[in-house]
Amino acid sequence: MAKLAFLGLGVMGYPMAGYLAKAGHEVTVYNRTAAKAEAWAGEHGGASAPTPAEAARGAEFVMACVGNDDDLRAVCLGEEGAFAGMDEGTVFVDHTTVSAAVTRELYDAAEAGGIAFVDAPVSGGQAGAENGQLAVMCGGDQAAYDRAEPVIAAYAKACRRLGESGAGQMTKMVNQICIAGLVQGLSEGLHFAQKAGLDGAAVVDVISGGAAGSWQMANRYETMLADQFEHGFAVDWMRKDLAICLKTADEVGASLPVTALVDQFYKDVQKLGGGRWDTSSLIKRLNAAG
Incomplete structure:
Protein backbone atom coordinates (compact mmCIF):
# COMPACT_ATOMS: atom_id res chain seq x y z
CA MET A 1 0.00 0.00 0.00
CA ALA A 2 1.23 3.48 -0.84
CA LYS A 3 0.91 7.07 0.34
CA LEU A 4 -0.94 8.90 -2.45
CA ALA A 5 -2.32 12.28 -3.40
CA PHE A 6 -5.27 12.82 -5.74
CA LEU A 7 -5.85 16.23 -7.32
CA GLY A 8 -9.28 17.03 -8.75
CA LEU A 9 -12.55 15.62 -7.45
CA GLY A 10 -14.98 16.05 -10.31
CA VAL A 11 -17.40 13.39 -11.52
CA MET A 12 -14.41 11.22 -12.47
CA GLY A 13 -11.85 12.04 -9.81
CA TYR A 14 -14.13 11.71 -6.79
CA PRO A 15 -14.91 8.00 -7.29
CA MET A 16 -11.41 7.22 -8.62
CA ALA A 17 -9.86 8.57 -5.42
CA GLY A 18 -12.44 6.56 -3.50
CA TYR A 19 -11.27 3.33 -5.10
CA LEU A 20 -7.68 4.13 -4.09
CA ALA A 21 -8.80 4.54 -0.47
CA LYS A 22 -10.87 1.36 -0.70
CA ALA A 23 -7.78 -0.51 -1.93
CA GLY A 24 -6.04 0.43 1.31
CA HIS A 25 -3.84 3.30 0.14
CA GLU A 26 -3.31 6.36 2.33
CA VAL A 27 -4.91 9.12 0.26
CA THR A 28 -4.77 12.91 0.61
CA VAL A 29 -6.98 14.86 -1.77
CA TYR A 30 -7.00 18.38 -3.16
CA ASN A 31 -9.85 20.10 -4.96
CA ARG A 32 -10.22 23.72 -6.08
CA THR A 33 -13.47 23.82 -4.07
CA ALA A 34 -12.12 22.87 -0.65
CA ALA A 35 -15.51 21.80 0.70
CA LYS A 36 -15.62 18.96 -1.79
CA ALA A 37 -12.21 17.71 -0.68
CA GLU A 38 -13.32 17.85 2.94
CA ALA A 39 -16.50 15.95 2.09
CA TRP A 40 -14.47 13.26 0.30
CA ALA A 41 -12.14 12.92 3.29
CA GLY A 42 -15.11 12.58 5.61
CA GLU A 43 -16.65 9.90 3.42
CA HIS A 44 -13.54 7.86 2.71
CA GLY A 45 -11.42 8.39 5.78
CA GLY A 46 -8.55 10.12 4.00
CA ALA A 47 -7.22 13.64 4.40
CA SER A 48 -7.65 16.87 2.46
CA ALA A 49 -5.04 19.56 1.77
CA PRO A 50 -5.37 23.26 0.89
CA THR A 51 -2.91 23.20 -2.04
CA PRO A 52 -1.60 20.63 -4.51
CA ALA A 53 1.88 20.99 -3.01
CA GLU A 54 0.59 20.16 0.48
CA ALA A 55 -1.38 17.19 -0.84
CA ALA A 56 1.69 15.87 -2.67
CA ARG A 57 4.12 16.27 0.21
CA GLY A 58 5.50 12.86 1.18
CA ALA A 59 3.41 11.00 -1.41
CA GLU A 60 4.88 8.19 -3.48
CA PHE A 61 2.35 8.79 -6.26
CA VAL A 62 0.33 11.86 -7.19
CA MET A 63 -2.70 11.35 -9.44
CA ALA A 64 -4.56 14.19 -11.17
CA CYS A 65 -7.87 14.43 -13.00
CA VAL A 66 -8.72 18.06 -13.73
CA GLY A 67 -10.32 19.98 -16.61
CA ASN A 68 -7.93 21.15 -19.31
CA ASP A 69 -4.35 22.18 -20.16
CA ASP A 70 -4.43 25.32 -18.00
CA ASP A 71 -5.97 23.50 -15.04
CA LEU A 72 -3.27 20.85 -15.25
CA ARG A 73 -0.48 23.43 -15.37
CA ALA A 74 -2.04 25.15 -12.36
CA VAL A 75 -1.99 22.02 -10.19
CA CYS A 76 1.51 21.02 -11.28
CA LEU A 77 3.57 24.20 -11.43
CA GLY A 78 4.40 27.14 -9.17
CA GLU A 79 5.06 27.40 -5.46
CA GLU A 80 1.75 25.74 -4.60
CA GLY A 81 1.84 23.20 -7.44
CA ALA A 82 2.28 19.50 -6.88
CA PHE A 83 5.80 19.36 -8.30
CA ALA A 84 6.95 21.73 -5.53
CA GLY A 85 5.82 19.26 -2.90
CA MET A 86 7.05 16.05 -4.54
CA ASP A 87 10.30 14.30 -3.69
CA GLU A 88 12.75 13.02 -6.27
CA GLY A 89 11.80 9.56 -7.47
CA THR A 90 8.07 10.00 -7.02
CA VAL A 91 5.57 9.47 -9.86
CA PHE A 92 2.95 11.90 -11.17
CA VAL A 93 0.06 10.23 -13.04
CA ASP A 94 -2.16 12.52 -15.10
CA HIS A 95 -5.65 11.20 -15.90
CA THR A 96 -6.83 14.47 -17.48
CA THR A 97 -7.54 14.54 -21.20
CA VAL A 98 -5.22 17.29 -22.41
CA SER A 99 -3.01 18.07 -25.39
CA ALA A 100 0.10 15.99 -26.03
CA ALA A 101 2.00 19.30 -26.09
CA VAL A 102 1.24 20.18 -22.46
CA THR A 103 1.94 16.58 -21.49
CA ARG A 104 5.45 16.78 -22.96
CA GLU A 105 5.97 20.22 -21.40
CA LEU A 106 5.11 18.89 -17.95
CA TYR A 107 7.06 15.68 -18.53
CA ASP A 108 10.16 17.81 -19.09
CA ALA A 109 9.42 19.99 -16.05
CA ALA A 110 8.93 16.92 -13.88
CA GLU A 111 12.08 15.26 -15.18
CA ALA A 112 14.10 18.37 -14.32
CA GLY A 113 13.01 17.88 -10.71
CA GLY A 114 13.68 14.15 -10.64
CA ILE A 115 9.96 13.32 -10.86
CA ALA A 116 8.51 10.71 -13.23
CA PHE A 117 5.46 11.74 -15.29
CA VAL A 118 2.94 9.33 -16.82
CA ASP A 119 0.13 10.59 -19.05
CA ALA A 120 -2.81 8.28 -18.43
CA PRO A 121 -6.12 9.58 -19.83
CA VAL A 122 -9.13 7.37 -19.25
CA SER A 123 -12.19 6.15 -21.12
CA GLY A 124 -15.41 4.82 -19.66
CA GLY A 125 -17.09 8.00 -18.50
CA GLN A 126 -18.71 8.67 -15.16
CA ALA A 127 -20.16 5.17 -14.96
CA GLY A 128 -16.74 3.64 -15.57
CA ALA A 129 -15.23 5.75 -12.79
CA GLU A 130 -18.03 4.93 -10.36
CA ASN A 131 -17.77 1.20 -11.10
CA GLY A 132 -13.96 1.08 -11.13
CA GLN A 133 -14.03 -0.10 -14.74
CA LEU A 134 -12.02 2.50 -16.66
CA ALA A 135 -9.77 1.89 -19.65
CA VAL A 136 -6.48 3.70 -19.09
CA MET A 137 -4.10 4.54 -21.94
CA CYS A 138 -0.60 5.54 -20.87
CA GLY A 139 2.52 7.23 -22.14
CA GLY A 140 5.85 7.79 -20.43
CA ASP A 141 8.92 5.90 -19.31
CA GLN A 142 8.48 2.15 -18.93
CA ALA A 143 9.92 2.11 -15.39
CA ALA A 144 7.49 4.80 -14.22
CA TYR A 145 4.55 3.01 -15.83
CA ASP A 146 5.55 -0.29 -14.21
CA ARG A 147 5.47 1.38 -10.80
CA ALA A 148 2.17 3.17 -11.40
CA GLU A 149 0.18 0.36 -13.02
CA PRO A 150 -0.58 -1.57 -9.79
CA VAL A 151 -1.94 1.64 -8.25
CA ILE A 152 -4.02 2.53 -11.32
CA ALA A 153 -5.47 -1.00 -11.18
CA ALA A 154 -7.72 0.11 -8.30
CA TYR A 155 -10.13 1.72 -10.81
CA ALA A 156 -9.12 0.19 -14.14
CA LYS A 157 -10.45 -2.76 -16.10
CA ALA A 158 -7.68 -2.27 -18.66
CA CYS A 159 -4.41 -0.36 -18.53
CA ARG A 160 -1.64 -0.29 -21.13
CA ARG A 161 1.45 1.74 -21.98
CA LEU A 162 1.36 2.82 -25.63
CA GLY A 163 4.76 4.52 -25.87
CA GLU A 164 6.78 7.49 -24.70
CA SER A 165 5.40 10.71 -23.18
CA GLY A 166 2.28 11.88 -25.01
CA ALA A 167 1.36 8.46 -26.39
CA GLY A 168 -1.47 8.08 -23.89
CA GLN A 169 -2.98 11.40 -24.91
Missing part, protein backbone atom coordinates in the same frame (compact mmCIF):
# COMPACT_ATOMS: atom_id res chain seq x y z
CA MET A 170 -2.63 10.56 -28.60
CA THR A 171 -4.44 7.28 -27.98
CA LYS A 172 -7.24 9.10 -26.14
CA MET A 173 -7.61 11.29 -29.23
CA VAL A 174 -8.14 8.15 -31.32
CA ASN A 175 -10.79 7.08 -28.80
CA GLN A 176 -12.68 10.37 -29.08
CA ILE A 177 -12.43 10.43 -32.89
CA CYS A 178 -13.97 6.95 -33.05
CA ILE A 179 -16.74 7.84 -30.59
CA ALA A 180 -17.71 11.03 -32.44
CA GLY A 181 -18.56 9.32 -35.71
CA LEU A 182 -20.13 6.31 -34.01
CA VAL A 183 -22.55 8.37 -31.89
CA GLN A 184 -23.62 10.39 -34.91
CA GLY A 185 -24.32 7.20 -36.85
CA LEU A 186 -26.31 5.73 -33.96
CA SER A 187 -28.25 8.98 -33.59
CA GLU A 188 -29.15 9.01 -37.27
CA GLY A 189 -30.20 5.36 -37.16
CA LEU A 190 -32.49 5.80 -34.17
CA HIS A 191 -33.87 9.06 -35.57
CA PHE A 192 -34.63 7.31 -38.86
CA ALA A 193 -36.34 4.43 -37.03
CA GLN A 194 -38.58 6.85 -35.15
CA LYS A 195 -39.49 8.83 -38.27
CA ALA A 196 -40.23 5.59 -40.13
CA GLY A 197 -42.68 4.50 -37.44
CA LEU A 198 -40.57 1.58 -36.22
CA ASP A 199 -40.22 0.37 -32.65
CA GLY A 200 -36.71 1.65 -31.89
CA ALA A 201 -36.11 -0.81 -29.05
CA ALA A 202 -37.14 -3.74 -31.22
CA VAL A 203 -34.90 -2.54 -34.02
CA VAL A 204 -31.91 -2.34 -31.69
CA ASP A 205 -32.70 -5.80 -30.29
CA VAL A 206 -32.34 -7.20 -33.80
CA ILE A 207 -29.36 -5.25 -35.11
CA SER A 208 -27.24 -5.03 -31.96
CA GLY A 209 -26.10 -8.62 -32.34
CA GLY A 210 -24.72 -7.91 -35.80
CA ALA A 211 -22.17 -5.59 -37.35
CA ALA A 212 -24.01 -2.45 -36.17
CA GLY A 213 -23.63 -3.36 -32.50
CA SER A 214 -21.45 -1.21 -30.21
CA TRP A 215 -20.97 -0.19 -26.59
CA GLN A 216 -22.79 3.05 -27.36
CA MET A 217 -25.76 1.19 -28.79
CA ALA A 218 -25.95 -1.25 -25.89
CA ASN A 219 -25.61 1.40 -23.18
CA ARG A 220 -27.28 4.48 -24.65
CA TYR A 221 -30.08 3.51 -27.04
CA GLU A 222 -32.77 3.36 -24.32
CA THR A 223 -32.00 6.81 -22.93
CA MET A 224 -31.65 8.25 -26.43
CA LEU A 225 -35.10 6.97 -27.39
CA ALA A 226 -36.48 8.30 -24.08
CA ASP A 227 -34.98 11.76 -24.69
CA GLN A 228 -32.81 11.49 -21.56
CA PHE A 229 -29.26 12.84 -21.67
CA GLU A 230 -27.97 13.00 -18.11
CA HIS A 231 -26.02 9.77 -18.11
CA GLY A 232 -22.45 10.39 -19.13
CA PHE A 233 -19.70 12.52 -20.60
CA ALA A 234 -20.87 16.11 -21.23
CA VAL A 235 -20.98 17.78 -24.64
CA ASP A 236 -18.88 20.71 -23.35
CA TRP A 237 -16.07 18.31 -22.46
CA MET A 238 -16.40 16.42 -25.73
CA ARG A 239 -15.97 19.65 -27.70
CA LYS A 240 -12.87 20.42 -25.63
CA ASP A 241 -11.47 17.00 -26.55
CA LEU A 242 -12.41 17.27 -30.23
CA ALA A 243 -10.69 20.66 -30.43
CA ILE A 244 -7.51 18.95 -29.25
CA CYS A 245 -8.00 16.19 -31.83
CA LEU A 246 -8.54 18.61 -34.71
CA LYS A 247 -5.58 20.81 -33.76
CA THR A 248 -3.31 17.79 -33.45
CA ALA A 249 -4.58 16.41 -36.76
CA ASP A 250 -3.39 19.60 -38.45
CA GLU A 251 0.00 19.22 -36.79
CA VAL A 252 0.51 15.59 -37.84
CA GLY A 253 -1.13 15.85 -41.27
CA ALA A 254 -4.17 13.69 -40.56
CA SER A 255 -7.55 14.25 -42.24
CA LEU A 256 -10.58 14.16 -39.94
CA PRO A 257 -13.57 15.35 -42.00
CA VAL A 258 -16.23 13.43 -40.06
CA THR A 259 -14.79 14.49 -36.71
CA ALA A 260 -14.80 18.14 -37.79
CA LEU A 261 -18.43 17.82 -38.91
CA VAL A 262 -19.57 16.12 -35.71
CA ASP A 263 -17.79 18.80 -33.68
CA GLN A 264 -20.03 21.36 -35.39
CA PHE A 265 -23.07 19.19 -34.65
CA TYR A 266 -22.10 19.27 -30.97
CA LYS A 267 -21.87 23.05 -31.28
CA ASP A 268 -25.51 22.97 -32.41
CA VAL A 269 -26.38 20.92 -29.31
CA GLN A 270 -24.72 23.58 -27.16
CA LYS A 271 -26.91 26.21 -28.85
CA LEU A 272 -29.92 24.12 -27.82
CA GLY A 273 -28.77 24.51 -24.21
CA GLY A 274 -27.25 21.05 -24.08
CA GLY A 275 -23.70 21.75 -23.02
CA ARG A 276 -24.12 19.53 -19.96
CA TRP A 277 -26.11 16.83 -21.77
CA ASP A 278 -24.18 13.63 -22.43
CA THR A 279 -22.66 12.99 -25.84
CA SER A 280 -25.55 10.81 -27.02
CA SER A 281 -27.60 14.02 -27.29
CA LEU A 282 -26.63 14.31 -30.95
CA ILE A 283 -30.03 12.70 -31.61
CA LYS A 284 -31.66 15.71 -29.91
CA ARG A 285 -30.27 17.93 -32.66
CA LEU A 286 -31.83 15.71 -35.35
CA ASN A 287 -35.19 15.57 -33.60
CA ALA A 288 -35.19 19.33 -33.11
CA ALA A 289 -34.73 19.76 -36.86
CA GLY A 290 -37.98 17.91 -37.45
Whole structure:
Protein backbone atom coordinates (compact mmCIF):
# COMPACT_ATOMS: atom_id res chain seq x y z
CA MET A 1 0.00 0.00 0.00
CA ALA A 2 1.23 3.48 -0.84
CA LYS A 3 0.91 7.07 0.34
CA LEU A 4 -0.94 8.90 -2.45
CA ALA A 5 -2.32 12.28 -3.40
CA PHE A 6 -5.27 12.82 -5.74
CA LEU A 7 -5.85 16.23 -7.32
CA GLY A 8 -9.28 17.03 -8.75
CA LEU A 9 -12.55 15.62 -7.45
CA GLY A 10 -14.98 16.05 -10.31
CA VAL A 11 -17.40 13.39 -11.52
CA MET A 12 -14.41 11.22 -12.47
CA GLY A 13 -11.85 12.04 -9.81
CA TYR A 14 -14.13 11.71 -6.79
CA PRO A 15 -14.91 8.00 -7.29
CA MET A 16 -11.41 7.22 -8.62
CA ALA A 17 -9.86 8.57 -5.42
CA GLY A 18 -12.44 6.56 -3.50
CA TYR A 19 -11.27 3.33 -5.10
CA LEU A 20 -7.68 4.13 -4.09
CA ALA A 21 -8.80 4.54 -0.47
CA LYS A 22 -10.87 1.36 -0.70
CA ALA A 23 -7.78 -0.51 -1.93
CA GLY A 24 -6.04 0.43 1.31
CA HIS A 25 -3.84 3.30 0.14
CA GLU A 26 -3.31 6.36 2.33
CA VAL A 27 -4.91 9.12 0.26
CA THR A 28 -4.77 12.91 0.61
CA VAL A 29 -6.98 14.86 -1.77
CA TYR A 30 -7.00 18.38 -3.16
CA ASN A 31 -9.85 20.10 -4.96
CA ARG A 32 -10.22 23.72 -6.08
CA THR A 33 -13.47 23.82 -4.07
CA ALA A 34 -12.12 22.87 -0.65
CA ALA A 35 -15.51 21.80 0.70
CA LYS A 36 -15.62 18.96 -1.79
CA ALA A 37 -12.21 17.71 -0.68
CA GLU A 38 -13.32 17.85 2.94
CA ALA A 39 -16.50 15.95 2.09
CA TRP A 40 -14.47 13.26 0.30
CA ALA A 41 -12.14 12.92 3.29
CA GLY A 42 -15.11 12.58 5.61
CA GLU A 43 -16.65 9.90 3.42
CA HIS A 44 -13.54 7.86 2.71
CA GLY A 45 -11.42 8.39 5.78
CA GLY A 46 -8.55 10.12 4.00
CA ALA A 47 -7.22 13.64 4.40
CA SER A 48 -7.65 16.87 2.46
CA ALA A 49 -5.04 19.56 1.77
CA PRO A 50 -5.37 23.26 0.89
CA THR A 51 -2.91 23.20 -2.04
CA PRO A 52 -1.60 20.63 -4.51
CA ALA A 53 1.88 20.99 -3.01
CA GLU A 54 0.59 20.16 0.48
CA ALA A 55 -1.38 17.19 -0.84
CA ALA A 56 1.69 15.87 -2.67
CA ARG A 57 4.12 16.27 0.21
CA GLY A 58 5.50 12.86 1.18
CA ALA A 59 3.41 11.00 -1.41
CA GLU A 60 4.88 8.19 -3.48
CA PHE A 61 2.35 8.79 -6.26
CA VAL A 62 0.33 11.86 -7.19
CA MET A 63 -2.70 11.35 -9.44
CA ALA A 64 -4.56 14.19 -11.17
CA CYS A 65 -7.87 14.43 -13.00
CA VAL A 66 -8.72 18.06 -13.73
CA GLY A 67 -10.32 19.98 -16.61
CA ASN A 68 -7.93 21.15 -19.31
CA ASP A 69 -4.35 22.18 -20.16
CA ASP A 70 -4.43 25.32 -18.00
CA ASP A 71 -5.97 23.50 -15.04
CA LEU A 72 -3.27 20.85 -15.25
CA ARG A 73 -0.48 23.43 -15.37
CA ALA A 74 -2.04 25.15 -12.36
CA VAL A 75 -1.99 22.02 -10.19
CA CYS A 76 1.51 21.02 -11.28
CA LEU A 77 3.57 24.20 -11.43
CA GLY A 78 4.40 27.14 -9.17
CA GLU A 79 5.06 27.40 -5.46
CA GLU A 80 1.75 25.74 -4.60
CA GLY A 81 1.84 23.20 -7.44
CA ALA A 82 2.28 19.50 -6.88
CA PHE A 83 5.80 19.36 -8.30
CA ALA A 84 6.95 21.73 -5.53
CA GLY A 85 5.82 19.26 -2.90
CA MET A 86 7.05 16.05 -4.54
CA ASP A 87 10.30 14.30 -3.69
CA GLU A 88 12.75 13.02 -6.27
CA GLY A 89 11.80 9.56 -7.47
CA THR A 90 8.07 10.00 -7.02
CA VAL A 91 5.57 9.47 -9.86
CA PHE A 92 2.95 11.90 -11.17
CA VAL A 93 0.06 10.23 -13.04
CA ASP A 94 -2.16 12.52 -15.10
CA HIS A 95 -5.65 11.20 -15.90
CA THR A 96 -6.83 14.47 -17.48
CA THR A 97 -7.54 14.54 -21.20
CA VAL A 98 -5.22 17.29 -22.41
CA SER A 99 -3.01 18.07 -25.39
CA ALA A 100 0.10 15.99 -26.03
CA ALA A 101 2.00 19.30 -26.09
CA VAL A 102 1.24 20.18 -22.46
CA THR A 103 1.94 16.58 -21.49
CA ARG A 104 5.45 16.78 -22.96
CA GLU A 105 5.97 20.22 -21.40
CA LEU A 106 5.11 18.89 -17.95
CA TYR A 107 7.06 15.68 -18.53
CA ASP A 108 10.16 17.81 -19.09
CA ALA A 109 9.42 19.99 -16.05
CA ALA A 110 8.93 16.92 -13.88
CA GLU A 111 12.08 15.26 -15.18
CA ALA A 112 14.10 18.37 -14.32
CA GLY A 113 13.01 17.88 -10.71
CA GLY A 114 13.68 14.15 -10.64
CA ILE A 115 9.96 13.32 -10.86
CA ALA A 116 8.51 10.71 -13.23
CA PHE A 117 5.46 11.74 -15.29
CA VAL A 118 2.94 9.33 -16.82
CA ASP A 119 0.13 10.59 -19.05
CA ALA A 120 -2.81 8.28 -18.43
CA PRO A 121 -6.12 9.58 -19.83
CA VAL A 122 -9.13 7.37 -19.25
CA SER A 123 -12.19 6.15 -21.12
CA GLY A 124 -15.41 4.82 -19.66
CA GLY A 125 -17.09 8.00 -18.50
CA GLN A 126 -18.71 8.67 -15.16
CA ALA A 127 -20.16 5.17 -14.96
CA GLY A 128 -16.74 3.64 -15.57
CA ALA A 129 -15.23 5.75 -12.79
CA GLU A 130 -18.03 4.93 -10.36
CA ASN A 131 -17.77 1.20 -11.10
CA GLY A 132 -13.96 1.08 -11.13
CA GLN A 133 -14.03 -0.10 -14.74
CA LEU A 134 -12.02 2.50 -16.66
CA ALA A 135 -9.77 1.89 -19.65
CA VAL A 136 -6.48 3.70 -19.09
CA MET A 137 -4.10 4.54 -21.94
CA CYS A 138 -0.60 5.54 -20.87
CA GLY A 139 2.52 7.23 -22.14
CA GLY A 140 5.85 7.79 -20.43
CA ASP A 141 8.92 5.90 -19.31
CA GLN A 142 8.48 2.15 -18.93
CA ALA A 143 9.92 2.11 -15.39
CA ALA A 144 7.49 4.80 -14.22
CA TYR A 145 4.55 3.01 -15.83
CA ASP A 146 5.55 -0.29 -14.21
CA ARG A 147 5.47 1.38 -10.80
CA ALA A 148 2.17 3.17 -11.40
CA GLU A 149 0.18 0.36 -13.02
CA PRO A 150 -0.58 -1.57 -9.79
CA VAL A 151 -1.94 1.64 -8.25
CA ILE A 152 -4.02 2.53 -11.32
CA ALA A 153 -5.47 -1.00 -11.18
CA ALA A 154 -7.72 0.11 -8.30
CA TYR A 155 -10.13 1.72 -10.81
CA ALA A 156 -9.12 0.19 -14.14
CA LYS A 157 -10.45 -2.76 -16.10
CA ALA A 158 -7.68 -2.27 -18.66
CA CYS A 159 -4.41 -0.36 -18.53
CA ARG A 160 -1.64 -0.29 -21.13
CA ARG A 161 1.45 1.74 -21.98
CA LEU A 162 1.36 2.82 -25.63
CA GLY A 163 4.76 4.52 -25.87
CA GLU A 164 6.78 7.49 -24.70
CA SER A 165 5.40 10.71 -23.18
CA GLY A 166 2.28 11.88 -25.01
CA ALA A 167 1.36 8.46 -26.39
CA GLY A 168 -1.47 8.08 -23.89
CA GLN A 169 -2.98 11.40 -24.91
CA MET A 170 -2.63 10.56 -28.60
CA THR A 171 -4.44 7.28 -27.98
CA LYS A 172 -7.24 9.10 -26.14
CA MET A 173 -7.61 11.29 -29.23
CA VAL A 174 -8.14 8.15 -31.32
CA ASN A 175 -10.79 7.08 -28.80
CA GLN A 176 -12.68 10.37 -29.08
CA ILE A 177 -12.43 10.43 -32.89
CA CYS A 178 -13.97 6.95 -33.05
CA ILE A 179 -16.74 7.84 -30.59
CA ALA A 180 -17.71 11.03 -32.44
CA GLY A 181 -18.56 9.32 -35.71
CA LEU A 182 -20.13 6.31 -34.01
CA VAL A 183 -22.55 8.37 -31.89
CA GLN A 184 -23.62 10.39 -34.91
CA GLY A 185 -24.32 7.20 -36.85
CA LEU A 186 -26.31 5.73 -33.96
CA SER A 187 -28.25 8.98 -33.59
CA GLU A 188 -29.15 9.01 -37.27
CA GLY A 189 -30.20 5.36 -37.16
CA LEU A 190 -32.49 5.80 -34.17
CA HIS A 191 -33.87 9.06 -35.57
CA PHE A 192 -34.63 7.31 -38.86
CA ALA A 193 -36.34 4.43 -37.03
CA GLN A 194 -38.58 6.85 -35.15
CA LYS A 195 -39.49 8.83 -38.27
CA ALA A 196 -40.23 5.59 -40.13
CA GLY A 197 -42.68 4.50 -37.44
CA LEU A 198 -40.57 1.58 -36.22
CA ASP A 199 -40.22 0.37 -32.65
CA GLY A 200 -36.71 1.65 -31.89
CA ALA A 201 -36.11 -0.81 -29.05
CA ALA A 202 -37.14 -3.74 -31.22
CA VAL A 203 -34.90 -2.54 -34.02
CA VAL A 204 -31.91 -2.34 -31.69
CA ASP A 205 -32.70 -5.80 -30.29
CA VAL A 206 -32.34 -7.20 -33.80
CA ILE A 207 -29.36 -5.25 -35.11
CA SER A 208 -27.24 -5.03 -31.96
CA GLY A 209 -26.10 -8.62 -32.34
CA GLY A 210 -24.72 -7.91 -35.80
CA ALA A 211 -22.17 -5.59 -37.35
CA ALA A 212 -24.01 -2.45 -36.17
CA GLY A 213 -23.63 -3.36 -32.50
CA SER A 214 -21.45 -1.21 -30.21
CA TRP A 215 -20.97 -0.19 -26.59
CA GLN A 216 -22.79 3.05 -27.36
CA MET A 217 -25.76 1.19 -28.79
CA ALA A 218 -25.95 -1.25 -25.89
CA ASN A 219 -25.61 1.40 -23.18
CA ARG A 220 -27.28 4.48 -24.65
CA TYR A 221 -30.08 3.51 -27.04
CA GLU A 222 -32.77 3.36 -24.32
CA THR A 223 -32.00 6.81 -22.93
CA MET A 224 -31.65 8.25 -26.43
CA LEU A 225 -35.10 6.97 -27.39
CA ALA A 226 -36.48 8.30 -24.08
CA ASP A 227 -34.98 11.76 -24.69
CA GLN A 228 -32.81 11.49 -21.56
CA PHE A 229 -29.26 12.84 -21.67
CA GLU A 230 -27.97 13.00 -18.11
CA HIS A 231 -26.02 9.77 -18.11
CA GLY A 232 -22.45 10.39 -19.13
CA PHE A 233 -19.70 12.52 -20.60
CA ALA A 234 -20.87 16.11 -21.23
CA VAL A 235 -20.98 17.78 -24.64
CA ASP A 236 -18.88 20.71 -23.35
CA TRP A 237 -16.07 18.31 -22.46
CA MET A 238 -16.40 16.42 -25.73
CA ARG A 239 -15.97 19.65 -27.70
CA LYS A 240 -12.87 20.42 -25.63
CA ASP A 241 -11.47 17.00 -26.55
CA LEU A 242 -12.41 17.27 -30.23
CA ALA A 243 -10.69 20.66 -30.43
CA ILE A 244 -7.51 18.95 -29.25
CA CYS A 245 -8.00 16.19 -31.83
CA LEU A 246 -8.54 18.61 -34.71
CA LYS A 247 -5.58 20.81 -33.76
CA THR A 248 -3.31 17.79 -33.45
CA ALA A 249 -4.58 16.41 -36.76
CA ASP A 250 -3.39 19.60 -38.45
CA GLU A 251 0.00 19.22 -36.79
CA VAL A 252 0.51 15.59 -37.84
CA GLY A 253 -1.13 15.85 -41.27
CA ALA A 254 -4.17 13.69 -40.56
CA SER A 255 -7.55 14.25 -42.24
CA LEU A 256 -10.58 14.16 -39.94
CA PRO A 257 -13.57 15.35 -42.00
CA VAL A 258 -16.23 13.43 -40.06
CA THR A 259 -14.79 14.49 -36.71
CA ALA A 260 -14.80 18.14 -37.79
CA LEU A 261 -18.43 17.82 -38.91
CA VAL A 262 -19.57 16.12 -35.71
CA ASP A 263 -17.79 18.80 -33.68
CA GLN A 264 -20.03 21.36 -35.39
CA PHE A 265 -23.07 19.19 -34.65
CA TYR A 266 -22.10 19.27 -30.97
CA LYS A 267 -21.87 23.05 -31.28
CA ASP A 268 -25.51 22.97 -32.41
CA VAL A 269 -26.38 20.92 -29.31
CA GLN A 270 -24.72 23.58 -27.16
CA LYS A 271 -26.91 26.21 -28.85
CA LEU A 272 -29.92 24.12 -27.82
CA GLY A 273 -28.77 24.51 -24.21
CA GLY A 274 -27.25 21.05 -24.08
CA GLY A 275 -23.70 21.75 -23.02
CA ARG A 276 -24.12 19.53 -19.96
CA TRP A 277 -26.11 16.83 -21.77
CA ASP A 278 -24.18 13.63 -22.43
CA THR A 279 -22.66 12.99 -25.84
CA SER A 280 -25.55 10.81 -27.02
CA SER A 281 -27.60 14.02 -27.29
CA LEU A 282 -26.63 14.31 -30.95
CA ILE A 283 -30.03 12.70 -31.61
CA LYS A 284 -31.66 15.71 -29.91
CA ARG A 285 -30.27 17.93 -32.66
CA LEU A 286 -31.83 15.71 -35.35
CA ASN A 287 -35.19 15.57 -33.60
CA ALA A 288 -35.19 19.33 -33.11
CA ALA A 289 -34.73 19.76 -36.86
CA GLY A 290 -37.98 17.91 -37.45
